[in-house]
Amino acid sequence: MQNDYHNSTIALAGIIQAVSLVRDLAQTGKADEASFQSSIHSIFETDPKDINSVYNGLHGIRCGLENLIQIFSDNPKQSRPLMRYAMSLIHLQKKITRTNQVLNTLKQRIQQTKKQVEYFSLTHPVVIANLADIYLNTISTFRFRIMIWGNSRVLNTPEVMEKIRALLLAGIRSAVLWRQMGGSRLQLLFSRAKIRATAETILQQKEHV
Numbered sequence: 046m047q048n049d050y051h052n053s054t055i056a057l058a059g060i061i062q063a064v065s066l067v068r069d070l071a072q073t074g075k076a077d078e079a080s081f082q083s084s085i086h087s088i089f090e091t092d093p094k095d096i097n098s099v100y101n102g103l104h105g106i107r108c109g110l111e112n113l114i115q116i117f118s119d120n121p122k123q124s125r126p127l128m129r130y131a132m133s134l135i136h137l138q139k140k141i142t143r144t145n146q147v148l149n150t151l152k153q154r155i156q157q158t159k160k161q162v163e164y165f166s167l168t169h170p171v172v173i174a175n176l177a178d179i180y181l182n183t184i185s186t187f188r189f190r191i192m193i194w195g196n197s198r199v200l201n202t203p204e205v206m207e208k209i210r211a212l213l214l215a216g217i218r219s220a221v222l223w224r225q226m227g228g229s230r231l232q233l234l235f236s237r238a239k240i241r242a243t244a245e246t247i248l249q250q251k252e253h254v
Contacts (some may be wrong), residue, residue, distance in 0.1 A: 059219030062109025071195025138220035
């Protein structure tokens with residue numbers, strides 16, 4: 046897969062899509078189903094033919110691209126919570142790549158859960174529950190934790206928390222891809238306009254998105 050701004054922007058949009066869905070779920074208990082499916086799909090695409098197929102086509106990452114453009118526009122207050130989540134996932138992804146035991150467990154358990162998708166469906170409660178359990182037993186073992194802010198009544202719903210943990214796992218998968226595509230913290234600090242323009246260009250490809 047080619048290493049350029051186009052690809053790293055798509056991967057970054059994958060992170061932003063995951064955390065925007067986490068925000069929506071935490072606040073309302075609901076999230077866009079098509080975007081949710083695309084984010085969950087990305088977890089199981091471990092050997093994609095190209096970056097678009099990670100999200101089941103560019104249409105699957107529309108929500109992430111739109112939110113990415115908004116974040117890198119002129120409203121830093123509104124974008125702060127999403128960027129906090131995103132930077133936390135990027136931080137966790139770096140820790141995972143340095144911990145072979147966690148990395149190997151992640152790979153094994155995702156492959157096992159992938160087999161369940163064949164019997165149930167991509168977002169069946171059994172599959173989501175297993176993805177949430179993978180997150181709890183691997184990524185949640187690190188001292189660094191992601192604090193989720195939202196409606197306490199909603200966050201006390203087990204089904205919602207399982208979806209949130211599954212989406213955090215999807216966000217980390219996109220963070221891995223972002224690093225592979227040359228993404229860096231320096232880009233987020235100094236190339237925001239270029240990333241935004243790239244996201245806008247991708248969205249304009251209406252025949253694909």
